[in-house]
Amino acid sequence: MLQLCTRHGEPAAQHRRVLLKSRTPSWTYLLIPFGLLPFAIVATVLEKRVKAAAWPFCPRCLKLRTGRLLGGIGVVVFAILAVLVLAAAVPHGTSYAGPIVLAFVALLFVGLLLAANAGWPLIASAHVSRDGSAVEVRNAHPRFAEHAAALQAWAAQQQWAAQQQWPAQQGYRQPQQWQPHYAHPQYPEQQSPGPGGTMPS
Template identity: 40%
Template sequence: MIRIPAGQVAAGHLPPVCPRHGEHALEMKKLRLISKPPSWAAVLILLGGIVYLIVVMALRKTVHAAAWPWCEQCKAARSRNLGIGLGVLGLGLLLIVVGIATIDGSAGPLLFLVGLVALVVGIVFAARGGAQAVSGAFVSQDGNFVEIAKDDPRFGQALGGRQAQYR
């Protein structure tokens, strides 16, 4: 795991090396990074999804990265996940429509169910194609750092040991 001060990320003072893959950055991307929901917040789901959402949104820390290193692999992962996700999602919608149209038949209900599953799988894949999901970076709970759990050592070297804090 590598931690970069949030101010440095916001200012765009990062080397042109991908933090996740260690490859030379093709472009420096504007990226909105947010923190993960704290693990204890999951208990609030028992009180209702709305309570959970309100608390998580209130606690959420955001860092607007001015120039995040984005490499060939990031690009490929994003388009692959988005492509699969949207494809499966479209298929799911089609199955649901066909399933509803033939709901009185023997295959209708099954098509509908398979369509629902495909819809969820599609959404999961499409979400994995989101820019932050691909970058593998999260804002720390206190909002002071941007953390990359699976960083590539080449990024750390390019960043310089004194700027980053390892743990």
């Protein structure tokens, strides 16, 4: 399990289940003029999803999320209050209604955008690669990158050890204890992920 957050490289305070998605290919936006539905369908079909069971978030990540959420809600509340106040203040029959509605919609959009940025995948700044085979972290903190590389090396070593017919190592599972549980006599040859060889993906 990853112990450092990807964004700040700090020890995780919380692990969360995160649904990571691939980024929408930019060419699909060309479909928007033909209607939102074709765009939505193509984007959904092309989307790759990966469920990360326990993605690490440090206290700064949690603060960032709260800040974005509150900021978004604040802007939306401000927009609603401003419209209510203006509606009461501006006399009827004036031509202010158009610009006020426009400003309200714009503020609403900004607020929702801010709140949407508080989503866990965006806080993690992680997304699935286009072919769905890997999870990419944008602007990963160097400390996290080091940590991840070490984990990967460890996992590779575990796999190598597994391929070496499970040699008896200190603190390592021995085949004799495990073989009886499996009907397969050739268990060591099986392509099984080593213990801990599971990277959160």
